[in-house]
Amino acid sequence: MPPVWCANDDLRRRQQLRHRRDLARQGLVNQRPQDGNVYNPSPVMESTAPAVGALPAADYVHDEDEDLDDIFDSADESGHDLLHNPSSDLNKAYNRQSQLHGSASKVAAGVPASSTQKPTANTFASVDDQVAELSKHAGKIRLDNVKQTQERDKDKADRATAELVLDQRTRMILLQMINQGVVSEIHGAISTGKEANVYGAVQYLDNDSTPIQRAIKVYKTAILVFKDRERYIAGEHRFKRGSEKGNNRKMVKLWAEKEFRNLRRLHSAGIACPEPLRLKLHVLVMEFLGDKRGYAFPRLRDARLTGDDVDEQWKNLYVQLLGIMRRLYQVCSLVHADLSEYNILYNDNQLYIIDVSQSVEHDHPRSLEFLRMDIKNVNDFFRRQGVDTLLDRTIFNFITVPEGPVSEPELSKAIERLYEVRPAAAETDEAVAEMEVDNEVFRNQYIPQTLDELYDIEKEADKPVDELVYKHMLADRVVADKKAGEEGSQSSDEGSVDDAAASGKGSGDEEWFIFDKGAPRGKKHEDKDDKRSHKQAVKEEKREKRKEKIPKAVKKRLVSTTTRKKK
Ligand SMILES: Nc1ncnc2c1ncn2[C@@H]1O[C@H](COP(=O)(O)OP(=O)(O)OP(=O)(O)O)[C@@H](O)[C@H]1O
């Protein structure tokens, strides 16, 4: 018998546990851990998974007082719009899933699997009912079906097996997603890490089409697996509410939300990355980057380029990545903050950016420091591949300067120009040594982000602007660049790359100048004569309209007569 609502918390909890135990006995819900910290998956839930499951104590601790209420709360969902968008394929998938797995009455009534209405009473009974309802999908979570093509170390592969067991909350979220048709089946782990596991999944849209591959990132909520997330979230306006220190579950939810939102920004800016599809608490469903059989693209670290022009391919990838970094900064207002060959996937000369949960906005107090770290990682990696890399400082300026292109092919052209205007002797040993020194200096330079962070504001003010690392963040520089753009609009090709290179302005630390500014947008940049004639035309139009206007007194009279008639 389902438990009845009761005001007494203790009694209610006991009833809930008893009910869960009953369900567990019937094989519907996973039982609580027994024999210390060993999970004992129910035969239904883990029917195809191997019998592993000894989890470290810490992995279990956070689940001790596990409740599932928030899992059935639709307020914690993002990407739900996909499901309700009539043009979305997810709709089809949802209907298909519902038809396949009962709930026929719900489908007929047009009720979504997880109702958006919150129960007003008997919450626990409702949660348990939903848990029981979801258990019919248990066989579709088959984590033993691992697809690994990448050269990962043995340690990690072993960990992948040991982590086949999901905690109950995560399992419920996954079952819910299956129920809603977001995915149809969940397969093995693509990757298991300290902070998150990524699983492969498939979504069947209709009976005869090939399934769509999906990736599901599950963030870990265990205490011991936390890294210093605070430094990424603190100081960013999107997370002003605070980082929810001390509450792991909330913190991880925030983290997943950050990745979802950042991915969405990247995707809408046209940067190659997995499209985020659905977020529920700490579980994120996204586009799968890999082949149709479910094998993920390799990380850039593991990419094996083939052909006679491998060197050229590496160089092109380098140029492509610098362009992406500028686009990320200028269009998305983001710094990746963990960019390296581990967080970039590669396929067919295309780079895909992943793992943006720690990416920060411009206004983050350490964004420039993170950017400099990203540049270092990228340069170090490509130098190891034999690419003639640009100076860290040059790239930093290239990324941060507001003026200039933000899309291909102009971005690549601008980078090629950076090579062209580089001091001529860049290939000599001496120049290489000099480059290394400059990189070292730049990497250790202090980058203030606000005026408050300057040690000696007067001393800084005396320095030539071009000596400042943060020169592109100075308000007057940004304004000056904009002004130059306005003036540039009067003599059309002033400030173009060729001019800059020819006049020698583009050498050394002046690379920011070599962007082709192009025609500035916005009304204030329109030609003065155009503006005047437009104003005149609008005036004329208004005058004509006034001629047809009924005088106020006449209008009033007309209104009053019609109202009287009605009466
Ligand atoms: N959308 C995707 N499609 C295919 N594979 C993916 C996708 N997202 C992630 N992966 C794979 O999962 C791996 C880990 O993903 P990610 O870098 O996002 O996790 P992580 O936060 O680094 O986890 P941890 O730090 O705990 O290792 C990646 O290296 C990649 O191989």
Ligand SMILES: [Mg+2]
């Ligand atoms: Mg990663």
